[in-house]
Amino acid sequence: MRSLFAKIFIYFLLTIVLSTLIGIILTYSRDREFPPMGHRHFAKQALAEYGRDAVRTYEDGGAAALSDYVANLRDSADVKVFLFGADGVALAAAQVEKRDEHMIRRLAKAAGRSGRLRFSNHPDVPWMASALTGPSGKSYVIVVGLPPRPALRHIFKAIPPTFFGVRSAIIIAVSALLCYVLARTLTAPIRALRQATQRFAAGDFSVRVADSLSSQGEFSELGRDFDQMAQRIASLLNGQKQLLSDISHELRSPLARLGVALELARKHADSDAENALNRIEKESLRLNEMIGQLLDLASLDEEGGTQSFSRFDLTRLIADVVRDAVFEAHGSDKTVRFEAAEPVFVRGDVELLRRAIDNVVRNALTYTAEGTAVEVLMTGDEFSGSVGVTVCDHGPGIPDDVLDKIFEPFYRVQQSRDRRTGGAGLGLAIAQRAVKRCGGSISATNRRPSGLEIQVRLPVEAGPASTKDA
Structure with a gap:
């Protein structure tokens, strides 16, 4: 994962999810009850549920069934239940310490008299009591003692199942959206700087970024430093x-x-x-x-426009260049071969491209071995969208690690192409800039077993030929 945007997005999203989970765990571990048992509405619901089950069990199965219910509830959920009759006699009771029995009976008596929900101030177990009426019409008092804090393994069991459905999906979606916006905002200045750097590397020395980053804090300072460097x-x-x-x-x-x-x-x-x-x-x-x-x-x-551009036959231009090169090679044991192809029309500066291809052909003719021929090939047509002009020699070639440098001004490969050839290392540099000005590209590769191959690729302009095309 190399994208800074993806890293920030995932890190923030994971932080939100982990913070939520840690918050739930810490809340369960800190609070005696979850949700807070001091909430009267929840307390009434809890007491009503436990009381209804206890009274129904007692009236249907008697004291033995009620004792089993109380014991099972204590073992499974650590909830202690006491059920008292209207006369204050305990019908069933969980096992508690002797010191708590008096407090429980007093709490049950107070709830039975007032008919209201009562809470204890027990330091360890939250006790609460409430009066209720069974299906038979008899009056009872239920006293419930909840565990001081739930076991960690029961944390997620206490969360409603619906929480993990639509609600959790909504929470994750909103969190992801917020993280996306935040990550996008944080990486926007970096993207702007990257785009400016790419334009600067491509030769656009007028690019500046300080104005677009004026409200980005430290990034605005970085933008000003970039502008100063570019200037x-x-x-x-x-x-x-x-x-x-x-x-x-x-x-x-x-x-x-x-x-x-x-x-x-x-x-x-x-x-x-x-x-x-x-x-x-x-x-x-x-x-x-x-x-x-x-x-x-x-x-x-220098930056130039397209005012001098025209549509012309590249095949005819190459044939003219080759004809001149063959004439100049007369008297030596070298020549240039070019098989005439179908007319292919391109748009550009005719003289610039003539000079570019002429430089490439002359360069190949200079370095090709005696008794060999420089081969000029054309590939592509107007249907393929581009045309390639390949010039191949049979010379010594150049090291692979400096292939890109031969298009730099004054660069020379000293091993085999030294100053005895008479050039100054400018021909290919001029060719590269001329081709680039016309919207094309130029590259060099070594041939096997020897020789250099230079390919010029230009966009083709489709359309019918006219008498003005040259």
Whole structure:
């Protein structure tokens, strides 16, 4: 049971049930009578019941039958019964101590004279007496001594059977409802904090909870602490993105001037300097490409709308990307294979998805082994609701424990995919953000015996094709 709500609900419900049972047991153990014998109405009913049975037994069976009734009542319920005639003579009596006999006779005499219910102040046994008339019309006086407290095993026997039926069901239902409301109220702030944390982890740095928890005591303080933490982290991340964007923009101008200076240097350089100038040009191009990727990454991290979204044929887009990759792989012992499928239409930013799939295919082409082909597959159609684009290479793969990290900016697997490949670790990060912006997902798995498989999944938009779909 891992749910906090369920734990609180069950704990409170058990507490109520156990408290009720303990209260009943303690009441029986504490009180001399249950229900309180001082209640005159109950006392009259008890005396009437015992008296009616005793008189009927006596008039039907005589003194011997009455003695058996008195003895059985004493043995089974620890109730002592004395029945006196109108002349004050005891017709049957339970065994009591000698010191109590005088008190019992005096109590019977007082009840017979007054015709009213009488109680004794006996310290151990609650005695009571009352006058009554039998079926034959004769007058009697009944004296009853109840046990000082009932045996523990008889506690629930004394409770009316109906108590365990509808009444107990109503009590449990009301208790459960109260416990539910209480547990719901106590866990509501925790649920709000959990939902806010999930949204924050998903990239919504604007989420705040202090206002919704303003009247929740300690939880409101926790909400304010959460808001302060979220504000601080959002400020740091936004500052980092802004710094990255500013630096990338600022580097573009020196690189442009470096390109101009490089061309001027070529005109005045001799053949010995040509190799050095070519190296400078290559490195500047790589730096310029990385700056472009940084700018792309910064723009994808910003919240964007769907204004640039359109409906287009994903199959045609992938075919174009593969065609460009095959052209670039010309001259090496590598290639890219893609079997054209039926048109599948999706909605998104065409250029973003083109860039994403192009990055994935280029990444696979970089790491696949010589003499092998990168395989691009499409699965799903408009009837299944989504389409998958799988890109498989025959390279060394990556460790399973870092599969999720390859979509982080600048992350590189040093064991086999090091900087000799020329990348900066931004291609897959850009692909992941571009796919996510278009409502899709991207994941990576290792192939057996070797290679990496990256799958992009996008929602399909059903509908008839049009001449504008591209």
